[in-house]
Structures are given as C-alpha cells and as structure tokens.
Amino acid sequence: MKRFLFLLLVALIAFPAALPAGTSPAQARQEQVLEIYITGLTEDTMNWFREVAFPAFEAAHPGVKCEILTGGWGDFDVTVAGWITTGEGPDIVYLGSEYAATYGDLLHNLDPYFADWEDWGQYLPAAIDTVTYDGHIRGLPLLMSPRPIFYRTDLMKGEIPLTFEDALEFYRANTILEGGAAKQWAFMDIGNDLFDAQEFIAYIWTAGGELYYEDGTSAFDSEPVAEAMQYMYDRRRIMRPTEDTAGLPPFEGTALASGLVISGIFPMWAVPPTSDPIWNNVEMAPYPAGKNGSPLIQVFIDWLSVPAYVENPELAVEFLKFIGSKDNAIALKQVAGFTPTRQDAWDEIKATDPVWAKLLDLTVEYGRAFADIRASAELRPLIFEQMTLFLTDQQSLEDTQAALKEEYDIILEEAGYLD
Amino acid sequence: MASEMRLHNLKWALLTVIFIIVSSVALGLLARLIARLRGLSETEQRKIFWGFTLAGPWIVGFFIFVLGPALASLYYSFTDYELGQKMEWVGLDNYRKMLLVYGRQGRQFNKAMLNSFYYALIGVPLQILAALIMALLLNHEVRGIRFFRMVFYMPVILAGGPAILLAWRYMLTTNGGFVNEAMRKIAGMFFIFDYLYRGFIYGMEAFNGFYAGIAQGDPIGPLKYTAPALLGALILWLLARGEWSEGKRLLAWRAAQIVGLAMFFRLASKGLMAQPVNPAWLYAAGIAALGGIAWLGWLRHPRLRLTQGALLAATIALGIAVLARRDFALGDAETQRYLLPLALTALALIGAWIGPWTARTYRLLALFGALLSILLLVRLAPGQLDGGRLEVLMRYLTFGSTLDRTDDLDYLNKVYPVQTMSSLWFYGLAIAAWLGVAGLGEAHPMARRRLAWGGAALFALFALGSFLDGRAYFQAFERLAQASGKPNYHFSLFRQAIAQFPSSDRVPLWMNSELWSKPALILITMWSSGTGMLIFLAALKNVPRELYEAAEVDGANVWQRFVKITLPMISPAMFYNIVIGMIAALQTFETIYILQTPLTLDSLQSAAYLLYARTFSELHIGEGAAMSWILVVIILTLTVLQFRFSRSWVHYEA
Incomplete structure (x- = not known):
C-alpha cells in the first residue's frame, strides 16, 4: 500500500511538470494581456467583444491580447472592492453611477490621456460629471439610463406638473381611493413603496439643494431638504391618507401599461417597448421642482475605470478610446442595448425611435447624473431608516433632518471625506 | 486558447490533489509520531497513521476553509478593518458599539437582534405548531396519504427560491392578493368570523406597533417595571400553589438558573463594555476562572457538578472583571443601575449552585436578606436622585403617580427614564425570590408558601402601580402634543393601531408596512415547515399503540391522551425541531434579501442580514466580523441552555 501511494505521488508530481506549457516564455514576454471587467453581460455581448471588438483592437495593437470578464450584480461590490483595494485585478473595471466618490484616488487620473482626445466633446455633460472626482476624469462613460417621469395622457386629469405645488394638486386629482384601498394611484416609483432613496436625492436637487455644503459636511439640515421631505410626505398622504390604506391591486406587465398608475418614475427596462402603441398616450417630463429649484431628470451612467x-x-486608455468610439458606441447599442453617452452616436436612434428621440432631447435639457454620492453604500440604509420613520409618522421632520445630518457627517468623517 | 485554458486548469487540479495527499500523509506521520512518543504498539501506530491519513483531506480542508477564516474573522473583529483603509487594532470597540448600542451601527444591530428574536420566539413556536398539526393529520391511514405527504413536504424544496418568494410577494399583495382575499371571504361568511378577522388585525397591529416602538427606543416610562414585576408575581404565584413533585421543583430551579444566568451575563457584558477595561484585569479574571475550575476539580465537591462548578467559577471571574472597571464607584448612579442587580443575581445563582441547604442555612440567609433589604432601602433613600428612589418605590406601591413634571417633553423623553431606578433591580429581585422559593421546595412547605404568597402579592401591587403610572406617562405625551399643536410621535404606530377597532374592509398590510412585515415572513416560514413535519411524523409512528390502548381503558379522552402520551413521547423530536428552528430563525437571510423594500428593511432585517450588508455592501469587515461573533455566541448560548433545560421535559425512553 505504501509503495502504491508513493508511486501515485511521484506520478502526480511528474505529470503536471510534463504537461506542455500553454504559452512559451518568449511568447509570454511579447504578449501583453488586457483584462476588461463588465458586469451583467449576456453571452451575445461577450461574443461581440470576443469576435468583433477584440480582434480589431488586437490588430491595431500587436502583442496585445484582450480578455473579457463578467459577473453578477449580487457580488459586484465585494468583487470590485476586492480588486481595487488589494491591487490585483483587471485592467479596466466597470463601475456604477455613484462610484467615482467611493473609489476616487484609487482610480487613475485620466486627464492627461483625454485632454487631447477630440471625441471627448461629444460626451453628455452629465456623463462627464459622473466620471469626474476631485476635478479629474477617472474613466469613460459607457452607457446611460435616464429616468424621467412618464405620464399616461389618456388617463390623466390636468396638466403635467413642473412644481411641487402643482404636482400635489395633480396627485389629488388623479388618485382614486375606495374602501380603504387604492383603486388608482396618480404616481408610482420604481420600488412601489412611494419612496426611494435615489428619488429623494433627486427632489433635494430639484428643490435647489445639494447633499453637501462647501466644507464637505452634509447639507441634510438645509431648507431645500426640508422642502423635498415635506413634498414626499404630502404626496404619500394623498395616495395613502393613513398608513393602513391598502396599495394597488396586483397587475400583470408594467405599471405604466396597467392603467392603474397615471404617472411614475421608471427606467426604460421597466416600461413597455417603444414600439408599443401605448406610447401614443405616454408623455415624458422632468421631476417637479421646489420654490428655488428647477426641474431635472435623473440619469444613471455606468462607466469604465482604470484602477x-x-x-x-x-494601453487601458487606448482601449477605452477604442470602445468609446462612435462606431463601437452604436454597435453596443445594437448588440447589448447600451444607450450611448456620446451625442453623435444618437443620430440613428433619433431617426428610428421617436420615443428615444424625445427622451434624449429631455436628457440633454434636464439631465443630471446620479453622481458624487459619497459613502453611498452607508448613506442608502441611513436614508431608508430615517425616511421610513418620517413618512410613517414616527418622527418629526426636524428630528429626521437632524438625525440625517448628524449621522451622515459621522459617516463622511469616518470615510475620510472630512478633515 | 480553449485547450490552453484546459491544460492550465488540469495543472492546478493536479497540484491541488498533490497538496491534499502530501498534507494528509504528513498529518498521518505526525499522528504516528505522537503515538510512538506515547509508547503505543506498532499496530496501534499503524492504525493511527492510516486513520489520520484517510481523514486528512477533510481535516486539512477544515483547517484551511473553516478554522482559518474563522480565526481570521475573530482577529478582524478587534480591528477597524475596512476595504481600502489602513487596518488598526481597536480592541473591544466594535463589540462595545453593538452591545451598548452606540451610534447608528449599534442602533441598527439592536433593532436587527430584536427582529431576530421576534423570528425565534414567535416564528419558531408557530412553525412547530404548524409542523405538528400537519404531522398529526398525516398520521392517519387514509386513501392518498402519500400524495398529501408529498404536498405538505413540497414547500421545503421550493421555499427560499427567489421565484417562490416573489410568488409569495404577489400573493401577499394588500389589495386583491390571494391571502387577503381568502381571509376576507372567510370573514364575510359569518359575523363571528368577521369579528375574529378584525380582532386579528387589531391585535397584530397593536402588538407589532408596540414592538416597533421598543425597537425604535421610545421610552416606556414606569411601564418598564410592569414586566419584571408581573413576571415575579406570576412565578411566585405558580410556586405558591399546591404540592410539588420533584420534577416540578427541578424545573423551576433550572428555569430560574437559566434566566438568572442570562441576565447575569448580559449585565456583566454591559459592565465590561461600558468603558475600556485594563487587559491585566481581564487576564487576572481568566486566571481566576481557570484556577476556580481546577480547584473545583480537585475538591470534587459531592454536591457540585462540574458544569455548576464551571459556571460558578465563570461568575466569580466575570464579577472580578466587572469590579476592575477603572472608575467603579458605589456612589455612581450608573454603576448602581447595573452593578447592584448584577451582585444580587450573582449571589442568588451562587447560592443556588452551592445548595441545597439546611434549615439553619435558610435562617441565616433570611437574616442576610433582611440586612440586604435595609441596605437597599438606604441606597434608595430620598435625596440621592431627583424624586428619590424610596419615594418612587412607595408611590408605585400605593398607586400614586411619580410623574412630577408632566409639562416638560424633554424631561419625559430623556430625564425621567434615566432618573428613575432601573427595571433590572426587579428582574434581579424576581430571580432571587424565584430561586429561593424553588430551592425551598417541599423540604419547607410552610416557609415556601408564605414566602411565595407574600412575594407574589408585593410584585402584583408593584405591577399594578407601575402600569397605572405608565398610562399616565403615555397620556402626558398626548397632552403635551395637543397643547403644542404638534403631532405626538411617542409610540405612534402603537397608538395609531389601537385608536379604533378595524372596519370590515381593512386588510393586513403584509409587505407594505412594518406592522406586518415580520408576520408575513413568519407566515412564509410556516408554509415551509415540512421538515419539522417529517420529524414529528417519524416520532409519532414510534409511539407504542399499547400506551394509547391502556389510556383508553383507563378512560382518558383524546386531549388527555395527546398531552399525557403523545407530547412526552415525541419530546425528543420536539426538542430537535426547537433547536434547529431557533438556529435557523436567528440566521434568517434569503427571505429578507428578496422581500425587503426601502420602507420595510429596518423592520425586517435580521442580525445575519445586517452583518452581510455591513461586511459585503458597506465593506466594514471589522464591524461585520464582530457582529458575526456576537451572533455565534448568542446561538451557542441559547443552544447550550436549551440542552440544559431539555433534561426536565425531554424523555428519551418510554
């Protein structure tokens, strides 16, 4: 038995050594591998990278070999944080809209590389804001998802509102309640909860406020924040006069097509396809604004960074310029549905799709990127906790503002955003 | 390219196999060497070599993938490790935050633990009840029984899957969802059903509203005394009644020890965590504990079992560690709030472990108790704190209000709850009385009854007084709110819930309200209690028929047969289901991950979910690791206690 074990061990040790090497040392010295990570890619998109994009890039850059990696959203934070903080990972890393502030200086400053790139002027200003941290460019905007408010013009009473005051009037006119339950809601957000943290931030902006003062501390104690909070509370009380009011009945398909919802904030993947006839009766508009603010549309931009x-x-920047070219931006829209962030790639979309044409025009006029959200992973649960208490009548507006301000300042300080 | 990848993978697979073989053989050789040093025979050595070599892959895997990461996480829990930041040693800071509810993380952890306990203490019994009912139904030989077994078990396979959980979400839609529609249909059949349905909504919302207020940290004022006083009164009343069997005495004795221990360790951890402790004292306490255990082992006291001895030593050691707090002072109000109840509980526990005593010892203890009471009353005397503690005590006992300043919101919210005495005093007193009376047992029946009746009456008076004053406390908030024209946020969900009896068109709000989110989650877990059902079914099949036949001959009815035969006979299965269910409830994760919404996240998230979010979403590894270790200790403690408690009610033999 011992002899058998010994022989087995020798054989096992010898076998890998005898295996032919995958790449010869000389070849390895010459070949530079460029790894690109993009979250949530489909097999078709992966194939497009492997069969169309990479061969073209490799042909223009002899000795370079590209590899594409993908992963799910469930472990996105851990995966990317692991790479960026341990210093080992792909050359190009995909990031969500609010991540420039999260990783900041852990990403390369790409100003020197993009300064003389003539295509840069084509990118939407909101997209450039997204990839900018501390005044420096940290990546290339890859795709965008504008989220306007959609209105069912065939069902609604009154005009599309552009102020908080008009919006509340609109919601009163278009909400139908019966027997302690909703029959029709004038508004619905993506979470179906009449509250969402991203939307709350959007209303702070449309009320003329910001998340931070100039010294970097949180501005949750400001007047515009109070105005935004009060607006969200009043809107909730119109559609749920008391917290025991039951919500809408279940519906199949999208909320917009159900006829139970008159308006709502949704991403484009949560509304009917733009070829659907329902679009004859759907209008898009920016979010209503407060007394000292102006309407806007929140835009989510996903981008590629170089850690x-x-x-x-x-070489990574070369690839960014390559993949960000007009032709590739158009190709990625066709293959993967990535809406381009550069405006010269919109011509064909605008010519063939009037819905998108309208949305893109609105985005140019009203778009504001969901960007520069510092310590966003911790801010989100804090907003959830405090706004839940406020919206469900468990805490006053003043106490909620004070708690948000105090605790977000602590978070900012611990995360190194404050001196 | 593909073939290169395959070769690469093959190489690594082979290297892994080699590593496993080499490390397993090395382990075997090490074991053999130790066997040789211990002078074992050649045959024994060979057996040990092969045993360890063949178990090697598992042992090596355990060290690399379980023990290694566990130790690393223990180390991280004492650091501020955060991805992207420099890691520094912070000692007990992370634990202090969680256990003493410091800052947002402490508050969140406290809420998450309360949610977890809700799932464990309310969800698990309901799940077990559902499993038992299903098992009893399936224990009859009727046509198609296999089909029904499959149907009842199927949710176990399906539950937890995102698709099923989303289907549940759909079914729990408040307006027109299947569950609510079914309930409304049944309620509409008969007017009594309608009252039951509305009563169900009323009760659920009132209970969950109150729970939400507690989780939110709303002060409850004098009501904080009502629960311990009622507990004391109830237990002493139970102890005062009738004759005692030995089993009943032991049950009361052990239950008191478990509750006492839980309180003692909670208090001790508070004492240790309140301020940084000099590590030298902790080492001293550790040495004292080890020395105590060794001494007990050497002494082999006939009345002291090893576990009792170990607990005794641990109690003394923890007491030393607590006393070692740097600015400990008897005059300090905060110290008195927890240290004296701690001493009271510790004394009662130590007494219980050292007992049973002789009549003379009891008389000495009674004298000691009287002296202690005088001392306590002196400590409670007026003038020490605003209002005076003795005055507070006497006013409760005579149903007088202790609220002096009902016109000051800040006083009611922040000052009053701190200046009145801690409810822990009464838990300490209740446990001490409980242990004392249970210890007396039938050896001193008259003393037991007098003590128990007297204690029960005193506690009952106090409970009533504090309840009445608690009501006044709540009314004061409402009065102040009306005077100022501002809403009253004090226990607002609870007050909204009890404001009026629900109308017939009201529906449970399930995933749309924090009043219903936890019951919704429990409903889903009850649906998937098929595993428990199977275990109960197997146990039911093993109950000998002769026992039922004999009971029938003796005239026992169905209920009596169930309580006196079935339940004791299936008690091992019950115990297993409780232990497994409790652990699973404290680790609830997937259901929350899929069903939570922004407005129900806080009311749903368990400690396991929070530690995931803190670690993998917010990337605070140190705090996440501390949370996980606290959870480990809690689960371990509860499991050990359940095993200890089980001796009184689990019967492994017919």
Whole structure:
C-alpha cells in the first residue's frame, strides 16, 4: 500500500511538470494581456467583444491580447472592492453611477490621456460629471439610463406638473381611493413603496439643494431638504391618507401599461417597448421642482475605470478610446442595448425611435447624473431608516433632518471625506 | 486558447490533489509520531497513521476553509478593518458599539437582534405548531396519504427560491392578493368570523406597533417595571400553589438558573463594555476562572457538578472583571443601575449552585436578606436622585403617580427614564425570590408558601402601580402634543393601531408596512415547515399503540391522551425541531434579501442580514466580523441552555 501511494505521488508530481506549457516564455514576454471587467453581460455581448471588438483592437495593437470578464450584480461590490483595494485585478473595471466618490484616488487620473482626445466633446455633460472626482476624469462613460417621469395622457386629469405645488394638486386629482384601498394611484416609483432613496436625492436637487455644503459636511439640515421631505410626505398622504390604506391591486406587465398608475418614475427596462402603441398616450417630463429649484431628470451612467494598481494605464486608455468610439458606441447599442453617452452616436436612434428621440432631447435639457454620492453604500440604509420613520409618522421632520445630518457627517468623517 | 485554458486548469487540479495527499500523509506521520512518543504498539501506530491519513483531506480542508477564516474573522473583529483603509487594532470597540448600542451601527444591530428574536420566539413556536398539526393529520391511514405527504413536504424544496418568494410577494399583495382575499371571504361568511378577522388585525397591529416602538427606543416610562414585576408575581404565584413533585421543583430551579444566568451575563457584558477595561484585569479574571475550575476539580465537591462548578467559577471571574472597571464607584448612579442587580443575581445563582441547604442555612440567609433589604432601602433613600428612589418605590406601591413634571417633553423623553431606578433591580429581585422559593421546595412547605404568597402579592401591587403610572406617562405625551399643536410621535404606530377597532374592509398590510412585515415572513416560514413535519411524523409512528390502548381503558379522552402520551413521547423530536428552528430563525437571510423594500428593511432585517450588508455592501469587515461573533455566541448560548433545560421535559425512553 505504501509503495502504491508513493508511486501515485511521484506520478502526480511528474505529470503536471510534463504537461506542455500553454504559452512559451518568449511568447509570454511579447504578449501583453488586457483584462476588461463588465458586469451583467449576456453571452451575445461577450461574443461581440470576443469576435468583433477584440480582434480589431488586437490588430491595431500587436502583442496585445484582450480578455473579457463578467459577473453578477449580487457580488459586484465585494468583487470590485476586492480588486481595487488589494491591487490585483483587471485592467479596466466597470463601475456604477455613484462610484467615482467611493473609489476616487484609487482610480487613475485620466486627464492627461483625454485632454487631447477630440471625441471627448461629444460626451453628455452629465456623463462627464459622473466620471469626474476631485476635478479629474477617472474613466469613460459607457452607457446611460435616464429616468424621467412618464405620464399616461389618456388617463390623466390636468396638466403635467413642473412644481411641487402643482404636482400635489395633480396627485389629488388623479388618485382614486375606495374602501380603504387604492383603486388608482396618480404616481408610482420604481420600488412601489412611494419612496426611494435615489428619488429623494433627486427632489433635494430639484428643490435647489445639494447633499453637501462647501466644507464637505452634509447639507441634510438645509431648507431645500426640508422642502423635498415635506413634498414626499404630502404626496404619500394623498395616495395613502393613513398608513393602513391598502396599495394597488396586483397587475400583470408594467405599471405604466396597467392603467392603474397615471404617472411614475421608471427606467426604460421597466416600461413597455417603444414600439408599443401605448406610447401614443405616454408623455415624458422632468421631476417637479421646489420654490428655488428647477426641474431635472435623473440619469444613471455606468462607466469604465482604470484602477490605480494598473502600472501601465496607457494601453487601458487606448482601449477605452477604442470602445468609446462612435462606431463601437452604436454597435453596443445594437448588440447589448447600451444607450450611448456620446451625442453623435444618437443620430440613428433619433431617426428610428421617436420615443428615444424625445427622451434624449429631455436628457440633454434636464439631465443630471446620479453622481458624487459619497459613502453611498452607508448613506442608502441611513436614508431608508430615517425616511421610513418620517413618512410613517414616527418622527418629526426636524428630528429626521437632524438625525440625517448628524449621522451622515459621522459617516463622511469616518470615510475620510472630512478633515 | 480553449485547450490552453484546459491544460492550465488540469495543472492546478493536479497540484491541488498533490497538496491534499502530501498534507494528509504528513498529518498521518505526525499522528504516528505522537503515538510512538506515547509508547503505543506498532499496530496501534499503524492504525493511527492510516486513520489520520484517510481523514486528512477533510481535516486539512477544515483547517484551511473553516478554522482559518474563522480565526481570521475573530482577529478582524478587534480591528477597524475596512476595504481600502489602513487596518488598526481597536480592541473591544466594535463589540462595545453593538452591545451598548452606540451610534447608528449599534442602533441598527439592536433593532436587527430584536427582529431576530421576534423570528425565534414567535416564528419558531408557530412553525412547530404548524409542523405538528400537519404531522398529526398525516398520521392517519387514509386513501392518498402519500400524495398529501408529498404536498405538505413540497414547500421545503421550493421555499427560499427567489421565484417562490416573489410568488409569495404577489400573493401577499394588500389589495386583491390571494391571502387577503381568502381571509376576507372567510370573514364575510359569518359575523363571528368577521369579528375574529378584525380582532386579528387589531391585535397584530397593536402588538407589532408596540414592538416597533421598543425597537425604535421610545421610552416606556414606569411601564418598564410592569414586566419584571408581573413576571415575579406570576412565578411566585405558580410556586405558591399546591404540592410539588420533584420534577416540578427541578424545573423551576433550572428555569430560574437559566434566566438568572442570562441576565447575569448580559449585565456583566454591559459592565465590561461600558468603558475600556485594563487587559491585566481581564487576564487576572481568566486566571481566576481557570484556577476556580481546577480547584473545583480537585475538591470534587459531592454536591457540585462540574458544569455548576464551571459556571460558578465563570461568575466569580466575570464579577472580578466587572469590579476592575477603572472608575467603579458605589456612589455612581450608573454603576448602581447595573452593578447592584448584577451582585444580587450573582449571589442568588451562587447560592443556588452551592445548595441545597439546611434549615439553619435558610435562617441565616433570611437574616442576610433582611440586612440586604435595609441596605437597599438606604441606597434608595430620598435625596440621592431627583424624586428619590424610596419615594418612587412607595408611590408605585400605593398607586400614586411619580410623574412630577408632566409639562416638560424633554424631561419625559430623556430625564425621567434615566432618573428613575432601573427595571433590572426587579428582574434581579424576581430571580432571587424565584430561586429561593424553588430551592425551598417541599423540604419547607410552610416557609415556601408564605414566602411565595407574600412575594407574589408585593410584585402584583408593584405591577399594578407601575402600569397605572405608565398610562399616565403615555397620556402626558398626548397632552403635551395637543397643547403644542404638534403631532405626538411617542409610540405612534402603537397608538395609531389601537385608536379604533378595524372596519370590515381593512386588510393586513403584509409587505407594505412594518406592522406586518415580520408576520408575513413568519407566515412564509410556516408554509415551509415540512421538515419539522417529517420529524414529528417519524416520532409519532414510534409511539407504542399499547400506551394509547391502556389510556383508553383507563378512560382518558383524546386531549388527555395527546398531552399525557403523545407530547412526552415525541419530546425528543420536539426538542430537535426547537433547536434547529431557533438556529435557523436567528440566521434568517434569503427571505429578507428578496422581500425587503426601502420602507420595510429596518423592520425586517435580521442580525445575519445586517452583518452581510455591513461586511459585503458597506465593506466594514471589522464591524461585520464582530457582529458575526456576537451572533455565534448568542446561538451557542441559547443552544447550550436549551440542552440544559431539555433534561426536565425531554424523555428519551418510554
């Protein structure tokens, strides 16, 4: 038995050594591998990268070999944080809209590389804001998802509102309650809860406020924040006069097509396809504004960054310019449905799709990126906790503002955003 | 390219196999060496070598994938490790935050633990009840029984899957969802059903509203005394009644020890965590504990079992550690709030472990108790704090209100709850009385009855007084709110819930309200209690028929047969289901992950969910690790206590 074990061990040790090497040392010296990570890619999109994009890039850059990696959203934070903080990972990393503030200086400053790139002027200003941290460009905007308010013009009473006051009037006119339950709601958000943290931030902006004062501390104690909170509370009380009011009955398909909802904030993947006839009766508009603010549309931009651990960022930047070219932006829209962030790639979309044409025009006029959200992973649960107490009558507006301000300042300080 | 990848993978797979073989053989050789040093025979050595070599892959895997990461996480829990930041040693800071409810993280953890306990203490019994009912139904030989078994078990396979949970979400839609529609249909059949349905909504919302207020940290004022006083009165009343069997005495004795221990360790952890403790004292306490255990082992006291001895030593050691707090002072109000109840509980526990005593010892203890009471009354005397503690006590006992300043919201909210004495005093007193009376047992029946009746009456008076004053406390908030024209946020969900009896068109709000989110989650877990059902079914099949036949001959009815035969006979299965259910409830995760919404996240998230979010979403590894270790200790403690408690009611033999 011992002899058998010994022989087995020898054989096992010898076998891997005898295996032919995958790449010869000389070849390895010459070949530079460029790894690109993009979250949530489908097999078709992966194939497009492998069969169309990479061969073209490799042909223009001899000795370079590209590899595409993908993963799910469930472990996105852990995966990316692991790479960026340990300094080992792909050369190009995909990030969501609010991540520039999260990783900041852990990403390369790409100003020197994009300064003389003539295409840069084509990118939507909101997209450039998204990838900018501390005044420096940290990546390339890859795709965008504008979220306007959609209105069912065939069902609604009154005009599309553009102020908080008009919006509340609109909601009163278009909400139908019966027997302690909703029969029709004038508004619905993506969470179906009449509250969402991203939407709350949007209303702070439309009320003329910001999340931070100039010294970097939180501005949750400001007047515009109070106005936004009061607006969200009043809106909730119109559609749920008491917290025991039952919500809408179940519906199939999208909320917009159900006829139970008159208006709502949704991403484009949560509304009927733009070829659907329902779009003859749907209008899009920016979010209503407070007394001292102006309407806007929140835009979510996903982008590609080059982490600071990449020793030779030049090649990664070359790839960013390549994938961000007009032709590739159009191709990615066709293959993966990525809406381009550069405006010269919109011509064909605008020519063939009037819904998108309208949305893109609105985005140019009203778009504000969901960006520069500091310590966003901790801010979200804090907003959930405090706004839940406020919206369900468990805490006053003043106490909620004070708690948000105090605790977000602590978070900002611990995360190193404050001196 | 693909073939290169395959070769690469093959190489690594082979290297892994080699590593496992080499490390397993090395382990075997090490074990053999130790066997040789211990002078075992050649045959024994060979057996040990092969045993460890063949178990090697598992042992190596355990060290690398279980023990290693566990130790690493224990280390991280003492650091501020955060991805992207420099890691620094912070000692007990993370634990202090969680256990003493400091800052947002402490508050969140406290709420999450309360949610977890809700799932464990309310969800698990309901789940077990559902499993038992299903098992009893399936224990009859009727046509198609296999089909029904499959149907009842199927949710176990399906539950937890995102698709099923989303289907549940759909079914729990408040307006027109299947569950609510079914309930309304049944309620509409008969007027009594309608009252039951509305009563169900009323009761659920009132209870969950009150629970939400507690979780939110709303002060309850004098009501905080009502629960311990009622507990004391109830237990002493139970102890005062009738004759005692040995089993009943032991049950009361052990239950008191478990509750006392839980309170003692909670208080001790508070004492240790309140301020940084000099590590030298902790080492001293550790040495004292080890020395105590060794001494007990050497002494082999005939009346003291090893577990009792170990607990005794641990109690003394923890007491030393608590006393070692740097600014400990008897005159300090905060110290008195927890340290004296701690001493009271510890004394009662130590007494219980050292007992049973002789009549003379009891008389000495009675004298000691009287002296202690005088001392306590002196400590409670007027003038020490605003209002005076003795005055507070006497006013409760005579149903007089202790609220002096009902016109000051800040006083009611922040000052009053701190200046009145801690409810822990009464838990301490209740446990001490409980242990004392249970210890007396039938050896001193007259003393037991007098003590128990007297204690029960005193506690009952106090409970009533504090309840009446608690009501006044609540009314004061409402009066102040009306005077100022501002809403009253004090226990607002509870007050909204009890404001009026629900009308017939009201529906449970399930995932749309924090009043219903936890019951919704429990409903889903009850639906998937098929595993428990199977275990009960197997146990039911093993109950000998002769026992039922004999009971029938003796004239026992169905209920009596169930309580006196079935339940004791299936008690091992019950115990297993409780232990497993409790652990699973404290680790609830997937259901919350899928069903939570922004407005129900806080009311749903369990400690397991929060530690995931803190670690993997917010990337605070240190705090997440501390949370996980606290959860481990809680689960371990509860499991050990359940095992200890089980001796009184689980019967492994017919």
